[in-house]
Amino acid sequence: MRNNFQRLQEEELNDYPQPPARIKEDINHSQNMFQLVGNVIDLFIPKLFQMLASILGGGSKIDQTPENKPPRYPNMES
Amino acid sequence: MSDQNAGNLADEALVSLYLESQSSLYFDELYRRYAAKIYGKCISLLRNEAAAADATQDIFMKLLLNLSRFSGQSKFSTWVYSITYNFCIDVIRKQKKRQMQSSAPEDLPDEEVQEISDAELLEIKVNRLKMVLDEMNPNDKVILLMKYQDGMTIADIAEGMALTESAVKMRIKRSKHKCKAIYDKLFKTRSDEE
Numbered sequence: 726m727r728n729n730f731q732r733l734q735e736e737e738l739n740d741y742p743q744p745p746a747r748i749k750e751d752i753n754h755s756q757n758m759f760q761l762v763g764n765v766i767d768l769f770i771p772k773l774f775q776m777l778a779s780i781l782g783g784g785s786k787i788d789q790t791p792e793n794k795p796p797r798y799p800n801m802e803s
Numbered sequence: 804m805s806d807q808n809a810g811n812l813a814d815e816a817l818v819s820l821y822l823e824s825q826s827s828l829y830f831d832e833l834y835r836r837y838a839a840k841i842y843g844k845c846i847s848l849l850r851n852e853a854a855a856a857d858a859t860q861d862i863f864m865k866l867l868l869n870l871s872r873f874s875g876q877s878k879f880s881t882w883v884y885s886i887t888y889n890f891c892i893d894v895i896r897k898q899k900k901r902q903m904q905s906s907a908p909e910d911l912p913d914e915e916v917q918e919i920s921d922a923e924l925l926e927i928k929v930n931r932l933k934m935v936l937d938e939m940n941p942n943d944k945v946i947l948l949m950k951y952q953d954g955m956t957i958a959d960i961a962e963g964m965a966l967t968e969s970a971v972k973m974r975i976k977r978s979k980h981k982c983k984a985i986y987d988k989l990f991k992t993r994s995d996e997e
Binding site for chain 2: 732734747751
């Protein structure tokens with residue numbers, strides 16, 4: 726059974742106007758912005774780190790075993 | 804999942820589905836359930852529709868950004884209302900600072916606070932209760948709303964307001980005493996005259 730505080734809330738909910746539609750629109754807009762920023766971060770941050778790593782000399786090791794060593798001169802057969 | 808299915812889910816299930824999928828469908832359902840209640844509470848505390856609309860929007864943004872922090876230990880509604888009350892109290896505090904008001908009456912020492920029974924408080928008629936609550940300090944009003952309107956436990960209130968349980972009990976006792984004092988001031992003298 727509801728008490729007088731809960732009945733008061735019910736009365737107030739009936740008396741007060743509905744929340745303005747612009748609240749939901751603004752929230753949707755912010756939600757879309759967050760998703761966009763999230764997607765941008767997902768797409769570009771790993772690439773940025775890869776680029777930084779290669780600028781600093783990191784990255785995949787080149788196989789320098791004699792069989793895979795590139796020819797000294799382009800026209801020389803290995 | 805369709806709108807209709809989301810409508811049948813419990814709040815806590817909607818939260819976890821939203822966190823898993825980031826689909827706005829689930830957040831929209833939470834908005835549909837709580838927007839009017841939060842807006843109503845904001846109007847009741849801030850007494851200004853424009854400020855209440857801004858507060859409602861800010862509260863939903865807070866909810867959106869902090870949904871992953873909802874631990875599920877308490878009910879979702881308890882968590883939402885705690886955020887709402889804390890936000891409104893902050894707004895009122897900032898407004899008061901701006902207006903440089905310090906009209907809050909001094910608190911009585913603990914031993915002078917008379918114990919008011921729940922029954923005594925709950926028998927106040929709804930229209931009179933509204934008038935009494937409107938006269939109360941927002942901090943006192945909020946703690947009574949948490950306990951009697953939203954049915955929060957002492958532990959929930961303590962967690963929501965970052966207080967100890969004994970501090971919450973003391974605040975409830977004080978707030979009930981103030982509520983009764985305001986009621987007596989507003990209505991007892993009137994009925995005595997009648």
